[in-house]
Amino acid sequence: MAMLITDIGELVTNDPQHPDGLDAGGTATGEDALHAGLGVIRDAAIVVGSETEGEASRIQWVGRAADAPAADWAVSVGGAAVIPGFVDSHSHLWFGGDRSAEFAARMAGQAYDGGGIATTIEATRAARPVDLVDLVRGRVAEMRAQGTTTVEIKTGYGLDVATEAEAARRLREVTDEVTFLGAHVVPPEYRDGEAGTREDYVDLVCGEMLEAVAPHVRWVDVFCEPNSPYAFTGEESRRVLEAGKAAGLGLRVHGNQLGEGPGAQLAVELGAAAVDHCTYLSEADVEALAGSWADGAAGTVAGLLPGVEFSTKHPYIDARRLLDAGARVALASDCNPGTCYSSSMPFMIATAVREMGMTPAEALQAATLGGALSLRREDVGAVRVGMRADLARIDGPSWLHIPYRMGVPVVRALEV
Numbered sequence: 001m002a003m004l005i006t007d008i009g010e011l012v013t014n015d016p017q018h019p020d021g022l023d024a025g026g027t028a029t030g031e032d033a034l035h036a037g038l039g040v041i042r043d044a045a046i047v048v049g050s051e052t053e054g055e056a057s058r059i060q061w062v063g064r065a066a067d068a069p070a071a072d073w074a075v076s077v078g079g080a081a082v083i084p085g086f087v088d089s090h091s092h093l094w095f096g097g098d099r100s101a102e103f104a105a106r107m108a109g110q111a112y113d114g115g116g117i118a119t120t121i122e123a124t125r126a127a128r129p130v131d132l133v134d135l136v137r138g139r140v141a142e143m144r145a146q147g148t149t150t151v152e153i154k155t156g157y158g159l160d161v162a163t164e165a166e167a168a169r170r171l172r173e174v175t176d177e178v179t180f181l182g183a184h185v186v187p188p189e190y191r192d193g194e195a196g197t198r199e200d201y202v203d204l205v206c207g208e209m210l211e212a213v214a215p216h217v218r219w220v221d222v223f224c225e226p227n228s229p230y231a232f233t234g235e236e237s238r239r240v241l242e243a244g245k246a247a248g249l250g251l252r253v254h255g256n257q258l259g260e261g262p263g264a265q266l267a268v269e270l271g272a273a274a275v276d277h278c279t280y281l282s283e284a285d286v287e288a289l290a291g292s293w294a295d296g297a298a299g300t301v302a303g304l305l306p307g308v309e310f311s312t313k314h315p316y317i318d319a320r321r322l323l324d325a326g327a328r329v330a331l332a333s334d335c336n337p338g339t340c341y342s343s344s345m346p347f348m349i350a351t352a353v354r355e356m357g358m359t360p361a362e363a364l365q366a367a368t369l370g371g372a373l374s375l376r377r378e379d380v381g382a383v384r385v386g387m388r389a390d391l392a393r394i395d396g397p398s399w400l401h402i403p404y405r406m407g408v409p410v411v412r413a414l415e416v
């Protein structure tokens, strides 16, 4: 069965085969600079449908409404703008407890060093898995209500074999993009020596814990941050990533969050799909990230997380520096109870435009196609025939209303 979605005032396709800003007659409107690279079609329509009952809906046709083929049903969006749904490539939704007081302390000047993660580990270990599933589903629904249609979710607040495996198994029921983050921090019992040394913990992560989670996860991640006593050194991170790679997992890295460090270059060296945070990058880091895409290679995306900078009072990243060097960037929420308890991709876009030197078009693309690139997905992040019909609708005539109407809930996933 096929459905026609029509009366789309402005459709962002992220598909370079559509010259930007075509009007209903197929003439370019000359707004290329504003919409650069977004493949905008005006007065557009999309046909979506699935061959088999229960399968994800796919895009069957994209073009100007006047040329649309017949379909079984038609729905009008009344002139609204439509975009590919946001692809949020970094989140930590599996957690219990509350750290709002820690946020308030930071706003009063306290520094973030990762120590508060222990509070969430305790609360998560104490929670019933069934309650955590409800919390995760609620958070995913909150994301969807703001236009996010694909989300990566990490484990990382259990940090013992049983709770990490439980988290991985349950998260797999919620998303295809589950990441094992056993190397989030060294848990308290391995810091005070009660259960062993930090080396023993790295052994556990690379051995029994990895084996228990591997059937349920696509990615392995590590908080590579020598500037925090709780996180992992470059050498410890390398061990975790190499073990994950040997188990068949794709690699992701938390790196360069609190200061310069080895994370970004390690990610590039090991062929990670993404290094996220990138708040403090040296020239050599920027060069390595840009160079990872040379000669058509599948490189390492720099995942930028402006909500973290907001919530930890670190400086905003100069995304222009990365883009001008030829690096590929994604914008993600990093929704988590410590450094950014916001699931709002529109907030990330507005902040990137205001504070990080990105044009609105670059920010929108980083939140859609950039996220897809970070997750190495070719079926989301754009509106093209054969891709998933993951769309979001703007309550307004243009996608520009996302940063223009900052803080106003103008975007939501389009139910098709």
Ligand SMILES: N=CN[C@@H](CCC(=O)O)C(=O)O
Residues within 6 Å of the ligand: 114, 116, 117, 120, 223, 254, 257, 308, 334, 336, 337, 338, 339, 340
């Ligand atoms: N930096 C490491 N992990 C999370 C924060 C976790 C927390 O503070 O609970 C992040 O991406 O910022």
Ligand SMILES: [Zn+2]
Residues within 6 Å of the ligand: 090, 091, 092, 254, 334, 336
């Ligand atoms: Zn994170």
